[in-house]
Amino acid sequence: MKINVDNNAGFCWGVVQTVDKVEETIANFPESEINILGEIIHNPQETKRLEEKGLKTISIDDLDKVKSGAKVIIRAHGEPPSTYLKMKEHNIDFTDATCPLVRNLQKKVSCQYKMGKQVVIYGKITHPEVIGLTGVCENNAIVIQNLEDAFEKVDFSRPTALFSQTTMNEADFLRIANELRPRFPEGLLWEHNSVCKFVTSRETNLRQFSRENELIIFVAGRNSSNGKSLYNVCKSANSNIHFIESKEELEASWFDGISSVGITGATSTPQWYMNEVKRNIEELCGES
Numbered sequence: 001m002k003i004n005v006d007n008n009a010g011f012c013w014g015v016v017q018t019v020d021k022v023e024e025t026i027a028n029f030p031e032s033e034i035n036i037l038g039e040i041i042h043n044p045q046e047t048k049r050l051e052e053k054g055l056k057t058i059s060i061d062d063l064d065k066v067k068s069g070a071k072v073i074i075r076a077h078g079e080p081p082s083t084y085l086k087m088k089e090h091n092i093d094f095t096d097a098t099c100p101l102v103r104n105l106q107k108k109v110s111c112q113y114k115m116g117k118q119v120v121i122y123g124k125i126t127h128p129e130v131i132g133l134t135g136v137c138e139n140n141a142i143v144i145q146n147l148e149d150a151f152e153k154v155d156f157s158r159p160t161a162l163f164s165q166t167t168m169n170e171a172d173f174l175r176i177a178n179e180l181r182p183r184f185p186e187g188l189l190w191e192h193n194s195v196c197k198f199v200t201s202r203e204t205n206l207r208q209f210s211r212e213n214e215l216i217i218f219v220a221g222r223n224s225s226n227g228k229s230l231y232n233v234c235k236s237a238n239s240n241i242h243f244i245e246s247k248e249e250l251e252a253s254w255f256d257g258i259s260s261v262g263i264t265g266a267t268s269t270p271q272w273y274m275n276e277v278k279r280n281i282e283e284l285c286g287e288s
Contacts, residue, residue, distance in 0.1 A: 001255065001285060003278050004213060006264035008205045010271040012198045014099030015041055018076040019050070021097045025071055026054050033070035035062075037083070037094075038128055040075050041268040042221035044245065045276075066092055077128035078102040080135020101166055102129055105194050106136045112161035112190065113137035120144060120154055122173050123165025127225055130165050147179055156183045161190045167226040167267075169233075170195040170203075199226060199267060203233045206264065210237035213262030215254065218243045219277055220266035227266035234264065247273075247280040255285050 011019065018040060026034050035058045040047055051057070058066070063086050066072060071093055074083070078098040087094050098106075113119050119141040123130040134141040144150045154160065162180065164173040170193065177191050210216050216238050220227025222245050235241050242254060255261065261281060263274050 001258055002260045003281055004209075004260065004262050005271070005274050005278055006206075006209050006262060008202060008209070009264045009269060009274060010267075011269075012196065012267035014076040014101060014196075014198075015268055017099065018073075018097040019046070021095055022050055022055055022073055023053070025073060025095060029071055033067055035066060035070060035072045037063075037072055037074055037079065038077070039223075040073075042224035042227065042266075043268045043270065043273070044221060045273045046268070046270050060086070063087060063090055063092065066090065069093075071095065073097055075128075076102065078106060078132035079128075080132050080139075082135060098132075099166075101194075101196055102132070105163065105166065106133060108192060108194070109133050109141070109161070109163060110136040113140070116159065117190065118142065118155055118158040118160040120150070120160055120162045121165065122163070122176055123168055124225060127165060127167075129167070133163070133165070144176070147176055150176065150180055154180070156180075157185070157188075159188050159190075160184065161192065163192050164194045165225070166194055166196040167199060167229065168195055169229045170200045196267075199230070202230065202267075206230060206233050207237040209262055209264060210234045210241070213238070213260045214240065215258045215261045216241040217250070217261060217263045217277060217281070218265060219245070219263065219269050219274055221245055221268060224266045224268050226268060230264075230266055244277070247277045250277070250280055250284055252284050255281065 034054055035056045074096045076099040119137050121133055121141050121143050125143040142153045173195055216234050218231045218234055231243050263277050265274055
């Protein structure tokens with residue numbers, strides 16, 4: 001049985017930047033407490049690896065308990081203005097690792113809101129990136145997950161700016177934009193396709209990789225929005241697929257009679273863990 005790890009999978013550049021800043025901060029301040037504001041990425045194995053190096057995950061509610069001299073890192077998802085204000089009030093030394101794409105999107109959302117437009121965001125209302133985006137427009141943005149949400153919540157008589165959470169499926173965003181466009185009077189809808197191009201550019205490679213292998217093992221954190229989206233891309237090309245968060249979920253029966261296995265994952269899934277999954281499959285099937 002041939003086992004192939006997808007060379008195009010692994011961290012996007014926004015996640016790479018965040019992980020690099022965490023490791024750099026830990027190395028430069030060995031005596032300080034290093035905190036990350038929220039789960040660094042939706043991947044339990046990478047989170048555990050960094051925690052073993054000294055990283056501590058905290059929430060907004062913990063900011064008033066941060067020790068003097070401690071460092072706080074803002075993750076790639078970004079934060080609303082209220083978080084920066086709270087850190088300033090508590091005199092907290094922080095490093096901002098917000099993904100540049102997300103930071104730029106926050107600026108665009110804020111600009112359109114200040115122009116008086118109704119801001120509509122295609123995304124998940126509880127996702128940290130969306131919380132940051134709604135925060136830059138005083139929590140007045142309308143968050144939609146589907147067309148039904150849009151028909152119920154959007155005022156089609158108002159000038160409107162339509163955005164997307166960066167990790168949503170691009171085809172779904174474009175379909176929603178196409179459906180909403182005719183409902184607005186001409187010139188009232190401004191659309192910004194803010195889906196991450198790193199994610200969308202991976203879709204073609206993922207479909208090809210999925211077709212090239214008889215069985216696909218998709219590795220991602222169960223809370224990863226990007227993971228769910230890319231899993232569906234793989235599944236559309238190869239229905240013989242299993243979604244796992246941990247190598248312990250692998251079952252020997254999956255590989256009976258299989259000649260080729262492809263291992264891939266989300267933009268928050270590290271290459272080193274996909275290689276561990278490969279080793280586990282080899283041990284499970286006696287291939288090592």
